[in-house]
Every structure is written in structure tokens, then in C-alpha cells.
Amino acid sequence: MSIFDKLFEEAKAARETAYAPYSNFKVGSAILTESGEVVRGCNVENAAFPEGVCAEAGAISAMHLAGQTRIKEVVVVADAALCTPCGGCRQKLSEFAGNDVKVHVADLNGLRKTFTVGELLPAGFQLHDDK
Ligand code: THU
Numbered sequence: 001m002s003i004f005d006k007l008f009e010e011a012k013a014a015r016e017t018a019y020a021p022y023s024n025f026k027v028g029s030a031i032l033t034e035s036g037e038v039v040r041g042c043n044v045e046n047a048a049f050p051e052g053v054c055a056e057a058g059a060i061s062a063m064h065l066a067g068q069t070r071i072k073e074v075v076v077v078a079d080a081a082l083c084t085p086c087g088g089c090r091q092k093l094s095e096f097a098g099n100d101v102k103v104h105v106a107d108l109n110g111l112r113k114t115f116t117v118g119e120l121l122p123a124g125f126q127l128h129d130d131k
Pocket of ligand 1: 020023025026027042043044045052053054055056076083084085086089
């Protein structure tokens, strides 16, 4: 099984656990860390809409819970739409990933498109120029 296939299956399973009663748009995400662990996240919405959390943000929290801080590869899965990470999640991902890290966007049937973090967030803000 390729890295993409593994992350795709994990993200799809994570998507099943999403809480999205307001948008009805479930999203799952899986992150491969630099040390080889896979963590995942799902979107969790809230009646106060801005308080919802995206799948990528959940996966980043899970990464930290697992004691990991660097991202090697990411898969995001949603139904049908090309679910590119929102602006906030692009910034969150770039905090823990180099510009060359791949972000694969998939639907339930498989890969739709692959981007790099640098493509998703050109000229992104970094407090420390250490990338
Ligand atoms: N959402 C994500 O979780 N990740 C993305 O990459 C884009 C959008 C969520 C936020 C909200 O719960 C729902 O999808 C509809 O916007």
C-alpha cells in the first residue's frame, strides 16, 4: 500500500467521525509525520458557526498529542468538492510543514489533485525564517 493509499484510507475513516450537522459537509484529514506516525482529524462544527474546527486543525492537534511536530505529507478527503484547505488551515499547516510538503486533496473515490504547502500559501507569514 502506498503512502497516499494509507493516508487516504485513514482520512476517509476520520471523515466518518465528522460532526457537520450545519453544513452537511464532512471532511477527514490524515497527516504523516516526519517520524512516520499517522494522525487524523475531522471537522467538528458548532451552532455558533465560527467556532467550528476544520479537519486539518484537528489532525494538527492530534499530531501534537502524539508528541510530533513536523508534517511530511497530508491528505484531505471530502465528498465531491475539491476540498482545498481553507486559508486558516493553510497557515496552520505551514507552521509545521516545509513549502515542499505535499497536500493531496481527494474525494471518496480517490485523489483529485496534489498541491504543495508553498503553492497553497505563497509568501506565507513565518515569525522565524528557519524553513
Ligand atoms: N472544512 C474542513 O474541515 N476542511 C477544509 O479543508 C475545508 C472545509 C470544513 C469546515 C466546515 O465544517 C465544513 O467543511 C464546510 O465548510
